[in-house]
Amino acid sequence: MRDWYLAMCAQFSRHAMLRGTWFRDNIYKSLMSMAKITFISFNGESRTVEVAPGTSLMRAATDNRVDGIDGDCGGNCACATCHVYVDPGWVDRVGARTPCEVDMLNLVAELRDTSRLACQIEVDASLDGLIVATPESQH
Amino acid sequence: MNATSPMAARRIDARARALALPLEQLDPADPQGFVDDTVGYVFERLRREDPVHRSHSPVPGIDTYWSVTRYQDIMHVDSHHELYSSEGGITLMDFPDDDEQKLKMFIAMDPPKHDEQRKAVSPIVAPANLNNWRDLIRERTSQILDSLPRNETFDWVDKVSIELTTYMLATLFDFPLQDRRLLTYWSDISTANKLTNPDAPEPEVRMAELRKMLEYFTRLWNERINEAPRSDLISMLAHGPATRNMGPLEYMGNLVLLIVGGNDTTRNSMTGGLLALHDYPEEMAKLRANPALIEGMVSEIIRWQTPLAYMRRTAVADTELGGKKIKKGDKLAMWYLSGNRDASAIREPDRFIVDRERPRQHLSFGFGIHRCVGNRLAELQLKILWEEILRRFERIEVVGEPIRVRSAFVRGFSKLPVRVA
Numbered sequence: 001m002r003d004w005y006l007a008m009c010a011q012f013s014r015h016a017m018l019r020g021t022w023f024r025d026n027i028y029k030s031l032m033s034m035a036k037i038t039f040i041s042f043n044g045e046s047r048t049v050e051v052a053p054g055t056s057l058m059r060a061a062t063d064n065r066v067d068g069i070d071g072d073c074g075g076n077c078a079c080a081t082c083h084v085y086v087d088p089g090w091v092d093r094v095g096a097r098t099p100c101e102v103d104m105l106n107l108v109a110e111l112r113d114t115s116r117l118a119c120q121i122e123v124d125a126s127l128d129g130l131i132v133a134t135p136e137s138q139h
Numbered sequence: 140m141n142a143t144s145p146m147a148a149r150r151i152d153a154r155a156r157a158l159a160l161p162l163e164q165l166d167p168a169d170p171q172g173f174v175d176d177t178v179g180y181v182f183e184r185l186r187r188e189d190p191v192h193r194s195h196s197p198v199p200g201i202d203t204y205w206s207v208t209r210y211q212d213i214m215h216v217d218s219h220h221e222l223y224s225s226e227g228g229i230t231l232m233d234f235p236d237d238d239e240q241k242l243k244m245f246i247a248m249d250p251p252k253h254d255e256q257r258k259a260v261s262p263i264v265a266p267a268n269l270n271n272w273r274d275l276i277r278e279r280t281s282q283i284l285d286s287l288p289r290n291e292t293f294d295w296v297d298k299v300s301i302e303l304t305t306y307m308l309a310t311l312f313d314f315p316l317q318d319r320r321l322l323t324y325w326s327d328i329s330t331a332n333k334l335t336n337p338d339a340p341e342p343e344v345r346m347a348e349l350r351k352m353l354e355y356f357t358r359l360w361n362e363r364i365n366e367a368p369r370s371d372l373i374s375m376l377a378h379g380p381a382t383r384n385m386g387p388l389e390y391m392g393n394l395v396l397l398i399v400g401g402n403d404t405t406r407n408s409m410t411g412g413l414l415a416l417h418d419y420p421e422e423m424a425k426l427r428a429n430p431a432l433i434e435g436m437v438s439e440i441i442r443w444q445t446p447l448a449y450m451r452r453t454a455v456a457d458t459e460l461g462g463k464k465i466k467k468g469d470k471l472a473m474w475y476l477s478g479n480r481d482a483s484a485i486r487e488p489d490r491f492i493v494d495r496e497r498p499r500q501h502l503s504f505g506f507g508i509h510r511c512v513g514n515r516l517a518e519l520q521l522k523i524l525w526e527e528i529l530r531r532f533e534r535i536e537v538v539g540e541p542i543r544v545r546s547a548f549v550r551g552f553s554k555l556p557v558r559v560a
Contacts, residue, residue: 070499071499072499072500072504072506073214073218073500073506074497074500076214076218076506077218078214078217078218078506078507078510079504079506079510080510081499100218103220103250103507103508104507104508106250106254106508107254107257107258107261107508107510109261109262109265109266136266136267137265137266137515139266
């Protein structure tokens with residue numbers, strides 16, 4: 001399905017109307033199984049966004065202008081500005097921290113057992129329904 | 140600035156020279172390129188022709204180093220602290236191991252010691268504290284701007300940039316306010332280098348001044364250690380488990396780090412931002428029309444100015460970077476100033492754009508475990524400064540050439556004549 005989508009993108013990318021986000025928002029979403037991800041800010045506001053498989057959780061947030069995720073380094077595991085707390089019920093499914101992530105998380109304020117860097121989490125269908133919270137320092 | 144001014148002529152000259160010289164003769168660490176603001180031409184060529192460049196400096200103690208000039212290579216070095224160590228120091232100058240000029244500071248340490256000491260001071264710039272300071276910063280910024288003469292030329296560096304950053308620093312240390320200019324003086328002294336700047340004080344004079352600084356701060360330390368822990372930096376260092384047993388050199392090193400980090404940097408972004416808006420009047424017009432752009436502009440100012448032009452790393456093993464063989468012990472300059480002008484990472488990097496897309500993706504704060512600990516405070520100070528400037532002044536003009544600091548490390552200004560109305 002993914003290969004087919006990419007082929008379609010290549011096919012249609014010549015047409016201005018289908019370029020950029022229009023195709024993603026109108027065709028792709030109906031074809032692919034998007035994962036719903038909920039971000040909860042430090043003061044309790046929640047935002048749910050639909051994320052295409054293969055996208056990093058950080059990119060999903062910045063593309064949708066979710067408050068509280070900056071991603072200053074662009075996803076290089078080098079700034080810790082996409083720090084999130086994974087909902088306890090999801091910790092196992094999201095998986096363990098990567099080594100570079102351990103180094104960077106060592107420096108953040110408000111570290112918890114559920115802390116992860118969103119740029120190191122790749123969204124796939126198994127994360128549909130995931131809930132993460134963002135720390136106060138990123139607001 | 141018209142095309143025939145001496146400054147413009149020097150720039151045209153410098154560009155021709157940067158293009159004509161054999162590659163191996165390019166030395167971006169030559170401070171003259173910073174005084175004239177022409178080092179950008181050298182970087183332009185290096186990024187294109189030799190992005191990881193073997194550079195040679197005639198200055199003893201600097202000698203041979205690698206210049207890393209592209210955004211992605213800099214990101215790679217900065218985020219691989221296990222391969223590129225900070226223990227050799229953060230500037231290109233080498234000092235003998237037993238030299239007392241070699242200050243010990245956590246920015247020049249590797250984990251685990253780095254992490255422990257950094258964590259001892261980082262709460263001071265944590266969000267809860269920033270909120271406490273917001274009002275204080277605004278009050279002080281307003282006072283300073285209100286005290287400026289109208290329709291009369293004055294030095295922006297002295298009257299605004301230094302005054303504001305020094306006041307903030309004194310507040311962080313809970314340092315006696317009437318002595319606050321000592322902090323500026325010590326900041327300048329600690330980065331002064333006789334070998335690259337003939338006007339700098341002799342090394343003995345420098346150390347004597349730094350010892351006075353240590354005496355002053357030791358007095359404050361002794362006061363604070365005998366009191367209950369408070370929220371100022373000195374109290375935090377004196378009571379913090381990771382820092383309370385620091386030796387004098389380490390205490391001084393960390394003070395210098397926090398003084399330079401909190402002073403030279405934001406100070407020069409305060410000046411550089413004004414100069415940028417003067418050079419790009421259409422951007423100033425955009426900003427006037429929509430002050431909500433200030434937040435993004437602050438990041439753009441910090442990219443544009445890049446107040447610390449580079450950070451040094453030392454390779455701990457043989458490795459490869461951008462196709463070049465790096466040997467164990469080689470030193471590298473990650474030229475943030477160059478990476479921040481790299482068109483492969485930043486669109487139209489040579490233009491100052493107040494409403495740039497993804498303005499936060501610049502290198503000025505560094506990346507990886509040494510990323511600037513005070514970045515949020517710096518952004519807050521600049522944001523408040525510009526909010527208050529726009530509220531007050533209908534016109535704010537740069538009326539003469541800036542005078543730039545003779546340093547390849549601190550990229551800054553010593554004077555900028557300005558007039559407000």
